Amino acid sequence: MSGSAVSAVVFDMDGVLTDTETIWDEVRQGLAAQDGVPWPEEATRAMMGMSTPEWSEYMATTVGVNGDAAAVAQRTIEEMAARYHQHLPTLPGAVAAVERLSQRWPLGLASSSPRRLIDAVLSELGIAERFGATVSTEEVAAGKPSPDGYVRVCELLGADPTRAVAIEDSSNGIRSAAAAGMKVIAVPHEAFPPADDALARAAAVVTSLDEVTPELVEGLLSR
Structure with a gap:
């Protein structure tokens, strides 16, 4: 070296x-759909690169997914881990x-x-x-x-x-x-x-x- x-x-x-960018998007949009809230057009690009506290806060407040930021992060990461286990x-x-x-x-x-x-x-x-x-x-x-x-x-x-x-x-x-x-x-x-x-x-x-x-x-x- x-x-x-x-x-x-x-x-x-x-x-x-x-x-995995597509999987992140699918999982986040899936949570919004589960909670019956519309997906903002700009949300996918806005969250690219955000840290976990940042994107989970965005999901909870801007998108309107159920729960506080910590709960949203946990739901999202659990689902991502399950998807990775199936196929990475x-x-x-x-x-x-x-x-x-x-x-x-x-x-x-x-x-x-x-x-x-x-x-x-x-x-x-x-x-x-x-x-x-x-x-x-x-x-x-x-x-x-x-x-x-x-x-x-x-x-x-x-x-x-x-x-x-x-x-x-x-x-x-x-x-x-x-x-x-x-x-x-x-x-x-x-x-x-x-x-x-x-x-x-x-x-x-x-x-x-x-x-x-x-x-x-x-x-x-x-x-």
């Missing part, structure tokens, strides 16, 4: 390693990308998912030991687009954020990593493409994780 311009590589999880959809090249990049640099993970789901996913994929640090936005002051999660991961890895690379899919995720001073590789999700202004903050845009090579990562810092 010595001699590299890159200090660390930090992955997002939902929408980068796992194709993994994005093409995810495990290979983690294995490939872990041979060169310390890896971190900055996710908006709660700790319970982060640990479940990394264990299920057999890659937990590849990550030197993982942070849930539950564990920092604010969720994405705040840079808090990425800054914390870099602190735990002992990495300089301005020499670290993030791999993200969503508007708020890209904004978060860029605000932390990191170089961002965007892997846009077809169902939830990032906004143009967010995508403009990415140092590179790829169509799949197969394109995220050590050469691409190294090149972002040596330009």
Whole structure:
């Protein structure tokens, strides 16, 4: 790992390693439907990147799902865990990308998912030991687009954020990593493409994780 311009590589999880953005949306909309409340058109995008306290408060107050934020969070996470246990959809090249990049640099993970789901996913994929640090936005002051999660991961890895690379899919995720001073590789999700202004903050845009090579990562810092 010595001699590299890159200090660390930090992955997002939902929408980068796992194709779970759609499941989050289905589960949240399902709760609203159970409670007989309409789903606001902007709700799906608004909650992307929010921490558990943030999105559960949004669900309870803005959407109007039954219960307080804590109750809404518990209902949602229980259902997500059940869905993951049935089937965890993994994005093409995810495990290979983690294995490939872990041979060169310390890896971190900055996710908006709660700790319970982060640990479940990394264990299920057999890659937990590849990550030197993982942070849930539950564990920092604010969720994405705040840079808090990425800054914390870099602190735990002992990495300089301005020499670290993030791999993200969503508007708020890209904004978060860029605000932390990191170089961002965007892997846009077809169902939830990032906004143009967010995508403009990415140092590179790829169509799949197969394109995220050590050469691409190294090149972002040596330009």
